[in-house]
Structure formats: C-alpha cells, structure tokens
Amino acid sequence: MEQDWIRQLPKTDLHCHLDGSMDPNTVFTLLKETGFTIDGDQLEKELMVSEDCESLEEYLKRFDLPLRCLQTEAGLKQAAFDLLKNAATENVKYLEVRFAPMSSALKGLGCKQIIESVLRGIQAAEQQWDIKASVIVCAMRHYSKAQNEQMLYCAREYLGEGVCALDLAGDEGAFPTKDFRELFQLAKRLDMPFTIHSGECGSILNVEEAINLGAKRLGHGIALSKDSNLMKQCRDKRIGIELCPTSNFQTKAVTAWEEYPLRQFLKEGLLATVNTDNRTVSNTTITKELTKLKENMGITEDEIRRLLINSIEISFAADDIKHSLIGEMGS
Ligand SMILES: [Zn+2]
Numbered sequence: 001m002e003q004d005w006i007r008q009l010p011k012t013d014l015h016c017h018l019d020g021s022m023d024p025n026t027v028f029t030l031l032k033e034t035g036f037t038i039d040g041d042q043l044e045k046e047l048m049v050s051e052d053c054e055s056l057e058e059y060l061k062r063f064d065l066p067l068r069c070l071q072t073e074a075g076l077k078q079a080a081f082d083l084l085k086n087a088a089t090e091n092v093k094y095l096e097v098r099f100a101p102m103s104s105a106l107k108g109l110g111c112k113q114i115i116e117s118v119l120r121g122i123q124a125a126e127q128q129w130d131i132k133a134s135v136i137v138c139a140m141r142h143y144s145k146a147q148n149e150q151m152l153y154c155a156r157e158y159l160g161e162g163v164c165a166l167d168l169a170g171d172e173g174a175f176p177t178k179d180f181r182e183l184f185q186l187a188k189r190l191d192m193p194f195t196i197h198s199g200e201c202g203s204i205l206n207v208e209e210a211i212n213l214g215a216k217r218l219g220h221g222i223a224l225s226k227d228s229n230l231m232k233q234c235r236d237k238r239i240g241i242e243l244c245p246t247s248n249f250q251t252k253a254v255t256a257w258e259e260y261p262l263r264q265f266l267k268e269g270l271l272a273t274v275n276t277d278n279r280t281v282s283n284t285t286i287t288k289e290l291t292k293l294k295e296n297m298g299i300t301e302d303e304i305r306r307l308l309i310n311s312i313e314i315s316f317a318a319d320d321i322k323h324s325l326i327g328e329m330g331s
Pocket of ligand 1 (some may be wrong): 015017169197219277
C-alpha cells in the first residue's frame with residue numbers, strides 16, 4: 001500500500017550512474033554481439049551485489065561487464081534509452097544520469113561521439129515517455145589531469161544542450177579531492193556547475209574541500225554528519241546532499257539505520273535528497289529507496305515530500321523544468 005503511494009508520486013533521481021543502471025537484458029544482448037555468452041543467472045550475479053555485500057571493492061566489480069557494453073555508440077544509446085524507460089515506469093519525471101565519457105573510449109570512440117550517443121538515447125526515450133533527463137559527466141579520480149580536462153572541454157560544448165554538470169567519481173581514499181583543485185577551477189572558469197562524490201566512506205576532508213571548491217552538491221556526503229560547522233556551511237550555501245541509502249549500506253559507508261544521517265540532515269535544514277546511485281548493481285528504484293526509509297526510519301509523508309521538493313530545488317535542471325516539476329508535486 002505504502003509502496004503504491006510512493007510509486008505514484010512524481011519523483012526525481014539526481015544520482016544515478018549509467019553503467020550501474022543497465023538493463024540486464026540489454027547487457028546480455030550486447031555481450032552476445034561481441035561473442036561473449038553468459039547464462040542469465042550468472043549474469044545477474046555479475047551485475048548485482050547480494051544483500052551481504054562485503055565492501056566497496058566487491059561493489060565496484062559489478063561494473064566490469066556493463067562497461068564492456070558501453071564501448072559502442074549503439075550500446076551507449078541503448079543504455080540511456082533503457083534507463084529512462086525503466087525509471088518512467090515508477091513515475092520518475094526527471095533524471096540526471098551520470099557517466100564517465102572516457103571510460104567508453106577504450107575501443108576508439110571519441111568524447112563527442114560518446115556524449116552524443118547517450119544524448120540520442122535520452123532524446124528517443126523522452127519522445128516516448130513522460131520523463132526528462134540530463135547528463136552529468138564524471139571526471140575520474142584515477143585518470144590523468146589531461147584526460148579529465150579534455151573531457152571537460154568537450155562536455156562543456158553540450159552544456160544546456162543535454163549536459164548539465166560535472167562530477168568527480170572513483171576512489172576517494174586513494175585520490176583525495178584536493179588533488180583536483182585545478183580541474184574545478186577550470187570548471188568554474190567555464191561556468192560548468194559541479195557536484196563531487198564526497199565523504200562517501202568517511203573522509204570529512206574531502207567534504208570540506210568540495211565545499212571550498214564551490215560544489216553545488218555533494219555525492220553521498222555521509223561524513224558531513226560528523227561536523228556541525230560544515231553542515232551549517234552547506235545549509236547557508238544551499239549545497240544539496242545526494243544520499244543513496246541502499247548503496248551506502250552495501251559499500252559499508254554506514255552499517256546501522258541509527259547511524260544513517262538522513263533525518264539529522266533534514267533537521268539541520270539541509271537540502272538532503274534520496275537517489276538510487278546504481279539501479280541495477282543495487283537492484284533498486286527511487287520507490288524502493290523511499291519505502292525502505294519509511295520501513296526502517298519511519299520517515300513521514302511530509303518528509304518524503306520534503307525530500308522530493310529538495311531534489312527539484314537542487315537539480316541542475318533549467319528553471320522552466322523545475323517549475324513544472326514543482327507544479328506536478330502540488331497536484
Ligand atoms: Zn555515485
């Protein structure tokens with residue numbers, strides 16, 4: 001019953017990785033085209049983490065097969081198309097899909113071809129279903145400065161034309177955010193807004209750095225709950241927090257619901273939101289995430305509406321889209 005109510009609400013998903021959200025049937029078909037066959041049950045194990053996922057490392061292994069499928073224009077287009085189609089079935093009205101363009105350049109595709117393929121998939125889906133989407137391009141922590149900067153220059157040409165922002169993803173522990181100051185200074189000069197994966201598994205320094213660099217949003221931001229001064233800064237600067245509950249438990253960013261900072265963030269007046277991170281890897285949807293929060297933390301209908309409105313407010317969508325999303329929430 002609750003799930004029905006949540007399913008029917010107009011929703012958004014602002015933190016959703018393309019490679020971690022591929023439809024298993026598409027992965028199966030695309031792998032087969034490359035001559036790689038795998039049976040359905042085994043494929044499921046390769047794509048999804050189990051309930052007892054041990055670590056972030058185990059979690060990250062689930063991206064190997066999807067990335068093999070994202071090396072062609074057809075694969076990229078189909079992945080984006082499927083994602084919107086699947087999200088539309090749970091009444092997601094607006095989705096920001098993120099991916100690292102240069103992770104799709106392993107077999108010779110250029111950055112423009114990669115971005116345009118994803119945009120074509122989005123456009124085709126937008127014509128068929130009542131959903132809108134934009135792309136957040138991810139720089140990767142383990143990529144060279146030149147690779148990340150070249151990607152940023154390329155993606156900037158599509159800002160407002162399908163691309164809405166920059167992100168930084170990858171291993172936060174091994175490659176701290178302070179090493180990327182120049183990249184984000186360049187993003188600022190180019191007027192490219194950005195979110196940064198920050199404080200997913202513990203580092204408050206990365207959260208502080210992201211705030212100082214001018215991030216509009218923090219990916220996960222779990223560590224923020226340890227620092228009241230930084231929480232105040234986030235509130236005053238209206239920095240959005242992209243929480244992804246199922247993923248946060250699977251990667252061991254948190255281990256108990258009592259520690260989950262969602263309600264604390266809401267009480268502090270922060271613009272906290274709920275997102276999927278990886279729909280396939282975590283076997284989740286926005287409906288499942290909100291239902292889980294209701295069952296485990298007892299979040300109320302008012303809190304759910306607050307989270308959804310926060311999500312519209314902090315999205316990188318154009319103002320006209322934000323207004324129409326807010327309008328749909330009220331109806
Ligand atoms: Zn993420």
